[in-house]
Amino acid sequence: MTIDHDHPNVQLLDRIIAAAEAGDASDLFDIYAEDALIWHNTDDRTQDVARNAKVLEAMDRFVTDRRYTDRRVTAFDGGAVQQHVLRGTRRSTGEQVALHACVVIAVQDGRITRLDEYFDSAEAARFAP
Numbered sequence: 447m448t449i450d451h452d453h454p455n456v457q458l459l460d461r462i463i464a465a466a467e468a469g470d471a472s473d474l475f476d477i478y479a480e481d482a483l484i485w486h487n488t489d490d491r492t493q494d495v496a497r498n499a500k501v502l503e504a505m506d507r508f509v510t511d512r513r514y515t516d517r518r519v520t521a522f523d524g525g526a527v528q529q530h531v532l533r534g535t536r537r538s539t540g541e542q543v544a545l546h547a548c549v550v551i552a553v554q555d556g557r558i559t560r561l562d563e564y565f566d567s568a569e570a571a572r573f574a575p
Contacts (some may be wrong), residue, residue: 450458455522455525455526455551455553456526458477458499458534458557458558459519459526459528459549461473461477462477463514465502466505466514466532467503467514469503469512471499471503473488474498474502474552477558478558478559478561479522480495481494481553481559482494482559482560482561483560483561484498485561486552486565487564487565488567488570491529502539507537508537508538508574509573510534510535511534511535512532512534513532513534515533516529516530517533519521519566523548524554525553526551527549527551530546530547530548531544531545531547532547533545541572542570543557543572543573545565545569546566546569547563547565548563548564549561549562549566550564
């Protein structure tokens with residue numbers, strides 16, 4: 447599947463990936479709407495952008511060489527769905543880790559208003575200390 451990187455909703459996802467790979471969450475505050483919510487299936491809770499930014503930057507302390515592979519994106523008016531694998535290397539052990547995930551975004555006025563993320567908690571635990 448070819449990803450349409452010219453689609454504005456895909457460009458928002460591209461920017462999130464760039465921030466995550468770099469461990470620099472500063473761009474998130476321009477990607478998300480001010481009152482955006484991020485939800486994860488593993489705890490059925492939402493978090494605001496500031497909390498999500500802290501999590502993204504903390505990941506750099508535990509996992510290096512982060513990269514998104516196997517991306518499949520379907521963009522549509524008002525949002526997009528992306529499946530991907532986040533890969534990296536655990537700093538403490540050198541172990542290669544992978545997190546298979548799916549995100550669904552809602553977009554309004556060029557910014558993400560909500561992101562729902564679905565992933566396996568056991569895989570996600572390998573990205574933590």
